[in-house]
Amino acid sequence: MDFRYTEEQEAFRSEVRHFIHEALPSHWLGVDPGPEEEEREEVHRLAVEIWRKLGGKGWIGLSWPKEYGGQDDPVKDWILKEELIYWGAPGMDIGVVQGDLILAFGTEEQKRRFIPPIARGEVKYAIGMSEPGVGSDMFALQLRAVEEEACYVLNGQKIWNSGIHRADWCVVYARTDPNAPKKHLGISVFIIDPKSPGITLRRITQMTGLAAFCEVFYDNVRVPKENLLGEKNKGKDVSMHAFAIERSYGLVILHNARRYFEQLVQYCKETYVNGQPLANDPVIRSSLAELAIEIEVGRNMGDRLNWMGGQNMLTVLPSCQTKVHGACVAQRVASVGMQILGLYGQLDEKSKWVQLGGRLRHMYLSSRGWSLAGGTSEISRNIIAGKYGLGLPS
Ligand SMILES: Cc1cc2nc3c(=O)[nH]c(=O)nc-3n(C[C@H](O)[C@H](O)[C@H](O)COP(=O)(O)OP(=O)(O)OC[C@H]3O[C@@H](n4cnc5c(N)ncnc54)[C@H](O)[C@@H]3O)c2cc1C
Missing domain, CATH: 1.20.140.10 (Butyryl-CoA Dehydrogenase, subunit A, domain 3)
Structure with missing residues (x-):
């Protein structure tokens, strides 16, 4: 067995290292800021800057098909991730994982709408799965989505949503059929703008002093039907895929x-x-x-x-x-x-x-x-x- 990378792949690794060392300040210790608000802001500003630079180089979603801004190159993709993580650089964004999901379950229109902005490093994503009392047993989730004419109306609560206070989009799991014979059969997934009317965020402070999570309250939040990801009531398939990636x-x-x-x-x-x-x-x-x-x-x-x-x-x-x-x-x-x-x-x-x-x-x-x-x-x-x-x- 030969575990070595090709010369071209090693050259790419060197290019990534060079990029990281240029992009990070000399005093950089890691991606987690100190507990002070201005330190968090500084790390956030740097993360946005690096995310955009990665997008500018065409390095976000390297494994994605070329037509959606990727390079169809999974090896380069993991070399990039390995280096970013090792050096504690911001850039390993939830958006890449959610992009994978949209590629797997999105309609053609959704792929064209949501994927290129991720690949360009322009948008941030969050994940809305967990609820108070609903974590491992996620099919027990209670956030309710009721279908109306042109939209779904969401009511309920999520918790532990990492980075949603900074996100442009959140992939949210909700119950669309409370009468389904089995609880996993009544779940659907939505791509939601966290700044929509009716959404309230409450930051949660962790024992490290950071406040990277939020509780999220949904009060009659209207989500356009075209933001349903995958088929209605088939959210279980999306969630299984999401867990496999995560x-x-x-x-x-x-x-x-x-x-x-x-x-x-x-x-x-x-x-x-x-x-x-x-x-x-x-x-x-x-x-x-x-x-x-x-x-x-x-x-x-x-x-x-x-x-x-x-x-x-x-x-x-x-x-x-x-x-x-x-x-x-x-x-x-x-x-x-x-x-x-x-x-x-x-x-x-x-x-x-x-x-x-x-x-x-x-x-x-x-x-x-x-x-x-x-x-x-x-x-x-x-x-x-x-x-x-x-x-x-x-
Ligand atoms: C750093 C971090 C980031 C996170 N980011 C997000 C996010 O962005 N979005 C989001 O929605 N959620 C997020 N979460 C929440 C995370 O998904 C949940 O914490 C996780 O799914 C576990 O759920 P829980 O906390 O409710 O624990 P529980 O499911 O209540 O589990 C409690 C304990 O019981 C054990 N347990 C439960 N069921 C079983 C079983 N069947 N067999 C054996 N043991 C069992 C568990 O392993 C655990 O030890 C994040 C959590 C952390 C720590």
Whole structure:
């Protein structure tokens, strides 16, 4: 087996790295801003700028067909994503995932309307799936959509919608048939403008201090019929496809953790405690060696997943495997990092004693959510145990 990339692909990787280093400020530590509003604004401004530059280079949706602004090149697509994630650059936008969905389920008119602005980096997307009490069991969702003459009227609530306060569009899952014999048969999907009359957003502050999520309240929100994505009451198919794509989020987590891990190794090489280098500590050496193995396993799983995706093969099983593994590895990197840094690990970025820019503390807190986002690890393990993997009865 030959896992190497071609010369042309490696040249593209170098071009991407060059682009990232030019685009990011020299003090850049990662995509998550500090908790202050002006820091968030600064990161948002940079994210919009980079997103537009990526669009200008034709690098958004590289795997999409050329007629919709892509380059039909899945390998380049994952090289770009890997580099953006590794360097903590903004640009891995939810819009790309929603573009994949629109390509799979949209009408020709919807593809022509919604895809090119994503490919040009002009619009931001959010996802409206979860509701209070409705997460893993998403087919129990209650947001109601009633069909009227030219539109659907939505009433109810969503929660945990990442970035919707900045988004131009949100792909929202709603109940169109409350009397369907099975609850998954009565769901439809809509592409909604979050600034529509009747929508109220309430920011949720996370334990990291960020406020990246919103609760979303729908009060008689009118959505034009042409914004229905896929067939009415067939939203289950869209959601299954969305979950399959979102579970490749495991790769995002893994490449993000890989950079932290490398910084941690460097820190151990350079840091002395009581005159002894940390790198000589047998417990630290063993922990880092374990992590190095897990990261390498994850990279191989990720390459396989990407390759299968590029061949249009069914990726339910490798996506779930990569998602579970990626979240576990990232959480372990954060835990080992916090143990190595000791009390320094708890300092925030503004302390003069802070180590590694305070990033591990942030990662430790945010990594808790990585086994939930895009479907929980428990649900992924259930899928691996079931018909796509071990064949155990459900
Ligand atoms: C960083 C982050 C970003 C997110 N972004 C979005 C977003 O943009 N849009 C959006 O709509 N949602 C978003 N979410 C919400 C996310 O999709 C849900 O948190 C997730 O689906 C789990 O739902 P829940 O929180 O209601 O937990 P629950 O489903 O209530 O689960 C609670 C616990 O029970 C376990 N559990 C539940 N059912 C089973 C079962 N059948 N077998 C075994 N264990 C089970 C779960 O694994 C979990 O550990 C985000 C979440 C995070 C953390």
